[in-house]
Amino acid sequence: MSTHDVLLTGGRVIDPATGFDAVADLAITGGEITYLAAPGKETPEAETVVDATGKILAPGFIDLHAHGQNLTGHRLQAFDGVTTTLELESGAAPIRSALNWSAEQGRPLHYGFSAGWLHSRILVMEELEDKADALDPLPLDSWASLQHLQSWRGEATPEQIGRIVELTAKQLDAGGLGIGMLLGYAPGTCAAELQAIAELAVQRDVPLFVHARRGGPEGLEELLELSRSTGVQVHLCHFGSTNSGSLAESTQLVLDAYAEGLPFTTESYPFGMSSTVIGAAFLDPEVMKQTGRDPRRIIVLETGEEIASYERLAELRAEDPGTLILGRTYDERIPEDRAALQQAVTLKDAAFASDSMPVKPASSGCMAGLENPTDIDEWPLPEGFVVHPRATGCFTRAISWLARDAQALSLSEVIARSSTIPARIMSRAFPEFKRKGTLQPGSDADLVVFDLESLTPNEDFTRVEPTTGVDQLWVGGVQVIEDGQLKPEAKPGRALLG
Ligand SMILES: [Zn+2]
Known part of the structure; x- marks a missing residue:
């Protein structure tokens, strides 16, 4: 009989890819799952045996939408059951900076980046191509630092479009997993540019990951039409937050797109609060007035200030447009909003994806004034940081809220949306993902073990706190969390490249 590296016994193993859901023994050897079966007469031999009685074993969660791509972000996501975290x-752009930086520091989780269309667009339209290497390697931070510039939000000339497409294609050559499109932040983008990028994606047979130009049906229909006319695979980011004002109509559009067979997929994070930079085009006070949105629903992340008026909003945008804010898209204190949020995030066949943001020093905390928190390599994380809790407990909130407490989705369904569905979305273009999102022998040993009853994601927006209840986490067969404790030296994460 062969000997396995690790054997987990007595846990409830849920593999939505095959429908397997039973108490079973599971073994891993090297980077692979090598055994899965209900307990029999003979127990397989292993170097290490872990008693998982009473726990849930699931394929590691695959996050399609994570901006918090530094060491701290990865470590926080490990406690959320994530084994693959992707900035899509x-x-x-340049993707090389992000990949080199991640590889040099090492990462506990598998990671990858899409080709950044908007980053390429900024480099071209602001004539910054020769300064690109000096930008922060964390794409979200480099982008936040360029919010004071304006040209990149408007329409590009045909000559510029040619250069943007070329620069985006270069990022695909350098390992981009599809093309990331923060379209809603550059609403002046013309149809010809959108068409050219979609054609590039079709030519390379990769998906687009899109923040829609507008919220609601209009933004959604633009993308469905693009997919219909070019055949491009479109993944709509955060359906829930982008369609909060038109839930019934937008839901129907998505269901119709599924029925039509369009290569269209989507995701949501299970929070009513959104988070972005205050300089976003859709937070322009004039735009907000037109659409009847209240500035008092916006909160400055680092100070907790609720923005009292359109005038105050304009002032803060002028001061530092890269400031991170929170937005009460759904007000979870109001039962109707909470019900609408639940409806939005349980949309048929949609993935969960965190939209995690990087941690920032709280203005009142001891880390205030820290210039660049990107490179912190300290664990446990010191006090004095803030972040939207979707960075620390997205998937575990989906499980504890939607499966355990509200019973709106089965546990297997939530795990499918956290692992198997995102793996399928990626595997259409990137076959490597066929080895993920499942616990079948032969697949990658990316695995989470958690205690359903005690699972507690942090929901406090004023402090960073890892989720408790995730007991064990293996990434590529290497243990990153052991008995609820992070192993800070464990950095088995591999770059996933297109
Ligand atoms: Zn977005």
Whole structure:
């Protein structure tokens, strides 16, 4: 009989890819799952045996939408059950900086970036191509630092479009997993540019990951039409937050797109609060007035200030347009909003994806004034940081809220949306993902073990706190969390490249 590296016994193993859901023994050897069966007469031999009685074993979660791509972000996501964390909505350009930086520091989780269309667009339209290497390697931070510039939000000339497409294609050559399109942040983009990028994606047979130009049916229909006319695979980011004002109509559009067979997929994060930079085009006070949105629903992340008026909003945007804010898209204190949020995030066949943001020093905390928190390599994380809790407990909130407490989705369904569905979305273009999102022998040993009853994601917006209840986490067969404790030296994460 062969000997396995690790054997987990007595846990409830849920593999939505095959429908397997039973108490079973599971073994891993090297980077692979090598055994899965209900307990029999003979127990397989292993170097290490872990008693998982009473726990849930699931394929590691695959996050399609994570901006918090530094060491701290990865470590926080490990406690959320994540084994693969991808920056696909924004993507990167130059992608080489992001990949080199991640590889040099090492990462506990598998990671990858899409080709950043908007980053390429900024480099071209602001004539910054020769300064690109000096930008922060974290795409979200480099983008936040360029919010004071304006040209990149408007329409590009045909000559510029040619250069943007070329620069985006280069990021695909350098390992981009599809093309990230923060379209809603550059609403002046013309149809010809959108068409040219979609054609590039079709030519390379990769998906687009899009923040829609507008919220609601109009933004959604633009993307469905693009997919219909070019055949491009479109993944719509954060359906829930982008369609909060038109839930019934937008839901129907998505269901119709599924029925039509369009290569269209989507995701949501299970929070009513959104988070972005205050300089976003859709937070322009004039735009907000037109659409009847209240500035008092916006909160400055680092100070907790609720923005009292359109005038105050304009002032803060002028001061530092890269400031991170929170937005009460759904007000979870109001039962109707909470019900609408639940409806939005349980949309048929949609993935969960965190939209995690990088941690920032709280203005009142001891880290205030820290210039660049990107490179912190300290664990446990010191006090004095803030972040939207979707960075620390997205998937575990989906499980504890939607499966355990509200019973709106089965546990297997939530795990499918956290692992198997995102793996399928990626595997259409990137076959490597066929080895993920499942616990079948022969697949990658990316695995989470958690205690359903005690699972507690942090929901406090004023402090960073890892989720408790995730007991064990293996990434590529290497243990990153052991008995609820992070192993800070464990950095088995591999770059996933297109
Ligand atoms: Zn977005």
